[in-house]
Amino acid sequence: MRAFIRGSYPLVPSVLFAVCWAYGVTGLFALTGPPGGPWRPGLGTAVAALTIALDMLLMRIVDDIRDLPYDRVHNPDRPLAAGAVTGSSLLRWYAVIAALLVLLNLFDRWAALVIAVQLAYALLLLLPGPDPGRLVLTLLLSCPVQLLLHLYLYVIHLRTTGGGFDPSFWRALAVVVLATLHLEVAKKITRAPRPGERTYVTTFGLPGTVAVALLSAAGATIVLALTARQTQPLWLALTLLPLALPTLAWWRFRRADRWDARLAGYFLLASFASWAVTAML
Structure with missing residues (x-):
């Protein structure tokens, strides 16, 4: 072990x-x-x-x-x-x-x-x-x-x-599923898949896969902003802050062969952290 x-x-x-x-x-x-x-x-x-x-x-x-x-x-x-x-x-x-x-x-x-x-x-x-x-x-x-x-x-x-149990569970579930979907898709994005490599690019194409990765990250933030009970400026700033990481990854990918998988992981970690901090605040 x-x-x-x-x-x-x-x-x-x-x-x-x-x-x-x-x-x-x-x-x-x-x-x-x-x-x-x-x-x-x-x-x-x-x-x-x-x-x-x-x-x-x-x-x-x-x-x-x-x-x-x-x-x-x-x-x-x-x-x-x-x-x-x-x-x-x-x-x-x-x-x-x-x-x-x-x-x-x-x-x-x-x-x-x-x-x-x-x-x-x-x-x-x-x-x-x-x-x-x-x-x-x-x-x-x-x-x-x-x-x-x-x-x-x-x-x-x-x-x-x-x-x-409250129906709000389903809204929260949608947020976290979209956030984790970004990591799942983005970490496998590549312009030129190796023979036999598993990547969503072979299914959706490169533009489609990038779109799924970015829209899932944005979608998690939008759903949370629309359904959460708090709307103070500090809360909104903490919610939007993790989106800087997919944006940076997309900017770097314009001149790279592979999406920076670390930034996809950091986005999910930052999202988790922002939810915990905001809830305690």
């Missing part, structure tokens, strides 16, 4: 991403939900952050096993592709960590149930299915993994606030 983490799950950025995800999305639920008292993250939010961090490790295991034939050609240094670990050993670790995650969340039976369903569904992605090179279909099949994690965070949020 140490070899796998070193090669496929860099610990510091991965944990940072998980913490921002947990605090940012629960802050988003507070921003878009019904009026109530000020949102303050508590012990439940910290447990959610730990859960997301370990869950992301398990999703990395699933992705590496599923993408093994592709990685042997395009990412031969990954631990599984290089033979440093085996798929069976990773699945044993998956079972152990999955059990720990369910136990960790037993303080809320609904949270534990959602995590259990999410972990079980992720394993179904290892069954024979469509060609992984069909990125749009693969994305649709994988989408419930992320949606269930957002539902898990919403359950934790409701436990923290003492509220009940």
Whole structure:
């Protein structure tokens, strides 16, 4: 597992991403939900952050096993592709960590149930299915993994606030799905795909893929601005600030062969951070 983490799950950025995800999305639920008292993250939010961090490790295991034939050609240094670990050993670790995650969340039976369903569904992605090179279909099949994690965070949020389910959940879900779609599409943009490379450019063309990447980032901001309860200038500035990163990436791409994937990741991190900070303010 140490070899796998070193090669496929860099610990510091991965944990940072998980913490921002947990605090940012629960802050988003507070921003878009019904009026109530000020949102303050508590012990439940910290447990959610730990859960997301370990869950992301398990999703990395699933992705590496599923993408093994592709990685042997395009990412031969990954631990599984290089033979440093085996798929069976990773699945044993998956079972152990999955059990720990369910136990960790037993303080809320609904949270534990959602995590259990999410972990079980992720394993179904290892069954024979469509060609992984069909990125749009693969994305649709994988989408419930992320949606269930957002539902898990919403359950934790409701436990923290003492509220009940509200239709605002769907608006918040639209915001975070659009923001994550930007990362998924933008990090694969290239002007000249290598033979066999997986990129949405082969499906939508270069102009179409760039448009999807930019519109998804802008769409997340617009939906949030239209549905959130706060409209103060400071709040609007914090909401718009992350859009500077896709704009900068597009400007650089005009003279480059590949989209700067780091800026796509930074956009999502900045969005998470802005949602959390705004909700606490």
